Amino acid sequence: MREAATELLAGMPAGSNITDILLARHRQDPQHALYARKQNGVWTDVSTAELLGQVSALAKGPIAAGIRPGERIAVMSRTRYEWTLVDLAGWFAGAVVVPVYETSSAHQVQWILEDSGAVAVFAEDPAKEAVVRQAMARLPHRLPVYRMSGPDSGLAALDRAGAAVADEELERVRSLGTLADPASLVYTSGTTGRPKGCIITHGNFAELALNTTEFLPGILKEPGARSLMFLPLAHVLARAVQVICLAAGVKMGHTASMGELIEDLGSYRPTFLLVVPRVFEKVYATAQQKARAGGRGRIFDAAAATAVAYSRACDARNRGTGPGPGVVLRARRAVFDRLVYGRLRAAFGGEVRYTVSGASALNPRLSHFFNGIGVPVLEGYGLTESTAPAAVNPPGANRIGTVGLPLPGTTIRIAADGEVLIKGIGITPGYYRNDEANRAAFTDGFFRTGGLGSLDDDGYLTITGRKKDLLVTAGGKNVAPGPLEEALREHQLVAQAVVVGEGRPYVAALLGLDPDGLAGWLAAAGRAALDLEAAAGDPAVLAELQRAVDGANRLVSRAEQIRRFAVLRRELTEESGHLTPSLKLKRSQVVEDFAPEVEALYG
Incomplete structure (x- = not known):
């Protein structure tokens, strides 16, 4: 049995909850741009003061509608600014937010609404609303549905209804929640059976956000840091990163569809991105395909080999097993930087300094390729049950092939059979109304991930597979x-x-x-x-x-x-x-x- 741990770097005051992060950010700089909205093709900044005003006004709506603290509200929408508003407003109103993937079937929606006991649903548009209403036909009672877009927006209606709620009442409700209280029920992806409602507390989100900010200052505390979110906000990883950006003051934008991504990357020009491995695989394959179709296949292959070799030399230096790239390799990379790498970096907007890869494993050679072209990939590891990130490679000490070091406040243990066990600030207190699953999920206070892995002498975690996949x-x-x-x-x-x-x-x-x-x-x-x-x-x-x-x-x-x-x-x-x-x-x-x-x- 081996263990690695990273000490806690930050904490939240007793009696606080996730909403205090936005309030603290407002006290620090109310005019700081926390978000940017794309309207008519133009990105418009949203200041902290504007965001807080919009969230507060919307939060009064559920209070006026009789939704009580601790009750669940479901959200079915693509990634967009309104998703963020509903999420934050739900927390200000004391609600527990239940994300639903935009692609979910009526059968899947019905299970989540039934199991969570949701009392209201926010649906992005008429198409999502139709799926929700089809799902509710199988429930014993109907739920109010608030449409999030369009001229008859339910958000506008809630704003109007909430005007009768006093600021003092909103503050009373907002401050009821504690770090130990549920902030969200996130349903697992269902790769091994029916989805389970994973309880994510205010403390899971908030303390993980504060400690990740302190652990990755080179990404999150850089002046002008900004990120573009295009992964589903229904996924815990995207949502956790959004809370991290809120805590760090990183400006966020949203891309609602993959079809708009390339254009939005060029106009928004993020400094870091959260990416899943399939995106890297597609970018590489497309670039290789275009090069070969244009008769430049040999140049691309040579450039790729150089990038990988350069990254491997840097990685060896990071591990203390090599001196780093030599003169000839650096010169060769400089040539290909002008011929090939610059165009590839432009595909990410041209200003990306780091990418963070999560959700599944990334082939180490691809990590080396992107690292070598100047788009460093910091791979991390986590699950829904760990509020996503439990380990990540820090900038300047990246070890490709590993998923990094435990985040602050996290302990990773390798069991005798090789299973990765995790304990820490991001770990769920359990599954909602599922005692049987909870008994199977924990051992000696550690969450059983089902993943197989190893720890090196410096505490870096390498994932080698899954027990059920072996x-x-x-x-x-x-x-x-x-x-x-x-x-x-x-x-x-x-x-x-x-x-x-x-x-x-x-x-x-x-x-x-x-x-x-x-x-x-x-x-x-x-x-x-x-x-x-x-x-x-x-x-x-x-x-x-x-x-x-x-x-x-x-x-x-x-x-x-x-x-x-x-x-x-x-x-x-x-x-x-x-x-x-x-x-x-x-x-x-x-x-x-x-x-x-x-x-x-x-x-």
Whole structure:
């Protein structure tokens, strides 16, 4: 058993709650721009004073509507400024906010509303409202639904209704909550069963935010720091980062759709970004595809190899095992910086100094690539139950391949069987109304993550897999699918990879094609477009995928290598039921739905 811990760096006064963060920020500088809203294509700053005024006015609405402190309100919306307003106003009104993913089905919404006991729902637009009302048809009673946008906005109606509530009453309600009280119920993604309502307290959010700010001052305390949020605010990681930015005074903007992201990055020009691994994979594959289509494939490949080598040399210096990049490597990187890297940095807005990667594992080679081109990736680790970040790599001491050091106020323990256990300020007190799950989730005061990992001598955590994902072949070989799947996803043709082999004589894989990558690959080869059905049986596509499999196999021992693979004839998406909203793969669902394809691999 090994442990690593980082001491607490900041705390909240007794009797305070998460709303005190905004009030403290207002006392410090009421004119400081905390947010920027994009209206008619133009970013307009929102000062702390303006934000506090809007939140206070909106918070009076639920009070006037009879929503009592401690009751739950649900929010179903894309990432947007109004999401933030409802979240903060809900906390000012003493409510517990329950996020619902914008892509959720009526069945999923119905379960969350029923299990949480929500008393009101905020829906972004008529389409989301229709899903909510369909879900409520299965409930014993109807709930009020407040639309968050449009001319008949329910937010405006709440503002008007709240005008009758005195400031003194709002302050009384706002100050009732304590750090130990629930601020949110965040439902798990459901990769292993029905979603569970995870209690996130005021203290989980607030103390994690204050300590992360002190732990990462080079990112969060830099003058002019600003970030653009495009991940779903229904995900605990995006929401935790938003609270962190609020505590640090980092200006936040929102992008409601991935289609607007590139344009918004260029106009907003963030200094740091929260990104999931799939975004890095897509950026790399797209850049590689464009270079090859334009006859610059060799230059790109050489530039990529240089970036990786440069980053590895820097990483060795950070670990104390090397002197850093030599003169020749630095000169080569400087050449490619002018030819290639500058354009890639421009894709992130041109001013990004750091990115933070979370939600799932990122292939170390991709981390080295982006680090080498001047877009450093700080990988972290956490779960819904840890209010997202529990460990992160600090700037200047990044160790690629690890997920960093415990955040302040956090202890990480490696159990005898290799499971990662966590205790600290971000850990949930438990699941809502689920004693059975709570008994299984904790041991000796530590939360059982289900992840497998190791700690080095300096306390850096490396995640090696998940207990439930670990495969044991018929020959008794333990196989961690993660490294193989990450390597396969680097190829532009591959969107998803699922390694199988539990109880089987050898390891095999299911491969899902990337429609955009396929189109680019075919165009570069001078071939006509193919749909996924046709591509799955195309000899040239299969030969290229075999080369990708051969490359992945070089990373593991012979017993762990993929012997056969099958190409899926349809895309794996959130809508198909095979990805979570944060783009994590639902492995068991894939294996279940494609059971005939799996059986054929062993026929």
